Amino acid sequence: MTLALAVWLIAGIGAQPQPSGTVEGIVVDAFGARLSGVIVALSTDVDSPTTSTDADGSFQFEGVPPGLYTLVASLAGFEEVRLDDVAVAAGARSSRRLVLTLSVAEDVTVAADPLAASDAARSGETQVSGPTLTQLPLPTGNFEDALPLVPGVVRGPDGRLNLGGTRASQSALLLNGLNVTDPVTGQFAVGLPLEAVAALDVYTGVYSARFGSATGGIANIVTRPGEDAWSTEVEDFMRRVRFRDGKIRGIRSFAPRVRVAGPIKTGSLWFSQSINYAFERDRVEDLEAFEPLPRTEQVREMFNGLTQIDYAATPTHRMTFTLAWFPGNVDNVQIDTLHPFEAAPDSEQRGWSGAVSDHLVLGPRTTMNTSAAVKAYDLRVLPKTADASRVTVDGVRQNYFNRLSRDSRRYDLATTLTAERDGPSGSHLLMAGGELTHAWYRGEDASLPVVVSRADGTLTRRIDFHGDPTVRASNTQVSVFAEDRWSPAGRLTLNLGARYAFEQIAGEHTLAPRLEASLRPFDGDHTVIRGGYGRFYDRLPLIAGDFESRQSRRETTFGPQGDAAEPISILEFANRIAAGGLRTPLSNLWHLELHQALGDDTQVRVGYRARRGSRELVVDPIAGAGEMLLSNDGTSRSHEVELTVQRRLREEGELNMSYVWARAQGNLNDFVTIFGDQRDPIVHSDVFSRQPFDAPHRVVVWGVMNLPKQITIAPTLEFRTGFPYTVVDEAQRAVGVRNEGPRFPNLFSLDLLATKVVKLTDRMSARVGVQIYNLGSHFNPRDVSNNTGSARFGAFANSVTQGVGMRFALVF
Template sequence: MLKNPVRVTLGGLLLFVLPATGTPLAQPPSGRVTGTVSGPGGNPLQGVLLTMTTESGALFVEVTGFMGEFTFRDIPAGLCQFVAVLPGYEDHSIEKIRVMAGEEARFEVSLQIARISESVVIEGVGRDSVANEPEDIFTLTPEQLDALPLPSDRFQESFPLVPGVVRDPEGRLSFNGARPSQSTLLVNGANVTDPVTGEFAVELPLKAIKTVEVNNLPYSAEYGRVTGAVAKIETRGGTDEWEWDYGNLWPSFNFRGGTIQGIRSFVPQIQISGPIKKGKAWFSQGLAYRFVRSRVYDVAAGEDERVLESYDSFTQLDFRFAEKHHLTTTFSYFPLEVDNLGLNALTAANATPDFNSKGWNLAVSQRSFFSRTFVETIVAVKTFDVAVGPKGDAPSRLTPEGLRGNYFNELDRDSLRFEVASSCTHAPPDLFGGHIVKIGGNVSYTSFTGTDMGRPVEILGSGGGVIQRVEYLGDPTVFGKDVQVSAYVQDRWRLTDRVGFDIGLRYDYDRLVSEHQLAPRLSTAFAVDRKGRTVIKAGWGIFYDRVLLYADRFDRFQRRVERNYGADGLPEGSPLVFAPRVADEGLELPRSTTWNIELSQVLAKDFQLRVNYRERRGSKEMIVDRVENGASGAMLLSSRGKSLSRELDITLRVKREKNELFLSYARARTTGDLNDFAALYQDLRTPLFLANESSLFRHDVPHRALFWGIWHVKGDITVSPGVEWRSGFPYSVLSEGYLPLGERNRGGRFPNFLSVDLRVMKGLTVKGRKIRVGFQIFNLASHYNPRDVVSNLASPRFGEFLNSVDMGFSFRFSLGS
């Protein structure tokens, strides 16, 4: 854990600033290769496998993006061989491409329809995508991540740039209308979610990332334990040339009352990579330090800051034992400390907990390549430890103005995941078209131990008297374990040059619920015209989610005791005791049925329009019902939950050489049972335990528009605007005793949200060093975007919106090879 913020802050300054002022590593003579890949009619082809092989035998691999674009970074100067391969098309090879140091080579590639080649070996490639694949995949490259205005250079901040991804009122990510715990995050193919809560639980230096990918429609049968979306991160490995990059070396200062009051944020990063033995072994090391003070408005000065401090380390070692056998080992370590977690205009600083987490991931991946077969095995271990603690021993007081006095829960939890996954991808001889068949399986063991102890909560009326007192009784010790087994088969079948199918079947077993399930998946793409400018895509699939580990021993959790008080301050009747209990019918694997239909249209060479409708129906979701029966009650855990999300999005993307624009509009609706098990037992909790209802989700956003772009102008200047407009989130109206008045999340909505952000960077070369300087501005329009609302009817400030963020400004400074 990070126990001394001052010491760590100074350590971060010394670690990142002093090396930047010393003698730099020798600048490698490297260049860049960019371009696009299209089909016979000029339609862009996504998912084309590309390799660049240097004279020394070093191999670089890329995959084309949404508009058929690709970028090879830091290619050693000299002659290279270029190969492009896509099932159903002729392989395209360029024997000699000359890469010049410090320059960019750009060319266009056109692939012709053909049978699957049996002779080309693609080394180091594990992707098996096909053009025009039905899956809704969105990819961000390192150049985009570096250019776009991300507030604190965290990869999670890039996800809301994708249609269908929003941050809920608590700042958690919702994909495709699903709850935050229903999506999964993979780093180099390994699951890095929290083994207990299912939420994303990893931090990586931004400069260690090669690509960020969001798949809102993960129809491929290889994806399991998910009913939302799949987010994937691929990391950067080393090459035969030394490379180094220092990022964001300039701190942002905290201006108040016209004076500087310390540092507001400092998020330096460093990335170093190079050969251990040229042509045989390479390493890559990324480090990031993060210190961020987030101000909460409409709160008394001195108690209005949340402070976050973290240190992220990522190491990757790549070994080439033989021409066709590669091994990759990665290790990441990411301690985090947050003071005043959950601080807002309604929760006082003394009523917020302090949060500490510490985790590490270790993964070993072995890959073997043959002329028609690719085999991969991954062994991964993850630990993630969490501690959430109140600031004292006093009861927590919930008043009409908000939470005061103290936080009400103490959590200390250690968790573990061990998994082994293996897959084999094979291209058999053609049979009614070309096929790529993938079979695989996964075995995962998860466990946790710790304490989860509730503390007293007093609900106070407008006059200051106690209306209700809540206490927790019983042993706070918690533990659980689970074993999960999966297997799948997937066939990517290109029937003709205009019709393709993805057909898959997945098997899942979960020991915790002793349940076996089969999940069929089917998706298709059809090119209306021979040039492939108009493509219709559709898909349907059944998905089964993970069972949260907290369910393993839920009946041993602490009991909740509620005692009501009258106006005279005396207890009324007997206390109501809610015992944790699992429904008599037991638990089942959460399930969703998802389908979509999409029209993709190339309007012109650089313009592509996409119209997509998707629907997701969740069932057997785990919820906790409030059951009352006289003086006894139950917190009843069952698999009776349901949810429904629908979304129509229209996206226009323009890609012209280095410049790109992205514009989208989404119309969505998300409803379901509100007493979600994962939400009630997340790390930061609510003191209320209300009756379950089916209503709007807190992250329901009927209308949302996104715009972002990257423009390169003369003088090596990059201008990157970002604009988001959306409907406000819904909220509930509550009585003096914090009971809902009317349907939950139907009391009204926050005002419409508008954020206009901008990042401008200028490239320079000084004494052989590449330097980038610039600035970024957030909420450029100074739009009023409140984050809190007084929703208790007994408050004199009822209906008042609070805590909007002011316009923010910061400088940027980076050094690179």
């Protein structure tokens, strides 16, 4: 905390306090329909901070010093518009309405009509712009690295992202509003280069009824279109070398990124291509004393790309085509001290997602957006050998137990009708639409025998799997929604919506209402209060559709001597679905937030969110009935209190500091965790307890500080409480209540990126710098010896090491 405050104070050195105001507005087309994704700049002779309009066409600049400014709005397919002499007064709100005309038209119209004060933002909504993402010290150049900077987003001990106090499989990832999560497990499964991202929007509160199929949060990636001038960006083509014993031992990482964008036909057809190659070695230093170097590291090789074509067919019709691809291989997946080389599988991933979106103006202030998409995601998880897996008191010491090979497809068709109307009761932004989704998967899921041994090497248990390894399932979902953003008074905005859905696996009709209110209780824009309630339904993962036909297990228990010829008991566990079948999981969310302007350039957000989940999928081994039972008996609950402070700095800089107090509890035998892509053979009895990613206290600080001489300093700092873990005995049985005992040590991580812009020619600039990970080499262990029979019981290991790399980028 002391270091975080020091960074906060240092960032303010040289900043001259002065009274500030706000510039806000909406951007519409010639027919009055609101436009999302428009880049809006607030320009002076000194700097030009930028933002992008949200899904409702709204934008806002806060903490603006008094003076005269120029508003500039640009969007592919439309003529850029400028509005000069926008006056900002201290403590006042300046509202503007910008009208864009498609570039194929002859005239450009800029309207400066005052806009009635309204609040388009939603609770728990955080946006990080694409330009900001590229300036932060992110390890691999992928958008997922930025998500933990958002309050309420925690990367769990399994490396997956947990939004709003929920498991990773309960949230959804969208690409330009279309779902791109893995239909088999419901987890994130797409990679994109940072340069392809215009904005990253994260919703952990009551989000719009347009979005569904998630009981947790929503992350929506808005991609960058091409423009009327060709541009090229080349990032991070400097290799980071690996040292050992004072000598260079190969490449540690190499993650170059390239983006090329420009017009195919000026004014009507634009092209954008972003590519990211990532090669990364993540070594486990604690294994180096026992294994040669190649057997002590996870090797990850990914190739991500996005192709986008934007076409303005007529002044009232534009289309966007996108194709994302994300193949990759990982050797020694999640290798650590408990899962060394032989026990770490290899994986192969092949995936792509293609979409076409159509934006049509139907009339004054009325538009229709239609999208169609196809996603393919194929995965192979391969053990090192065909031998049995051996689980010891010191971890898995022989082979990974499961071989997975599956292909999947998802097909989406969605349409949204938007209309803006004014009436005696106030203004209304009306939206209605529907979505049809079909998904399937097929493949093989075969498990090898698992042998569990005591500290002396004798057998205590053996697990065998039998049955047809073929897996296959499909699901079809139909959903419709309606929403009204109603402003009955200048200070009050109501968001009322509902979403209906039906899905094939559950065979259930669901209705999810949502209500949120936003109030400005005082004159001016210094204080905003938001509160609301929402019900959210998830989509069942495809692996639930064929659960009963999957391989079943047989568990054999041995006596103290471990004699395989004289077992004590043999239990068969057949896969069964609870009586009444499966239902759609749901959650109920309540929230209250206060937004307050403090001083000249600081905004404060204080919020409380409470979420209760029910009908969640859990698996429980019922020995007496001989069943591995899948049911909707799972529940969860989470509470979050958030304090976020945002400070605007000179030259488009910013600094963000958040503290979150949180509690996350739920049934621990989550179905996707136990039967997902990467799993553990030991299945304990289900219990309600702390979630594996529960972190009661968390502080995140990040920012971009632009100093004189075009030097930029970008730190990211995280402190959080250590995650809980379960203690087990020699037979791998839980000791006490799972996750209610000890925790990992508290985590502290500080990364830093320092760069300088060097102008090479009139059209070409270079950005050079140095990037440091885990500055200070704080001990942040990822492993713990949690078995009471181990001589190392209670010892922590596998800390993240400090890394240093050079950054070099070209822009022309």
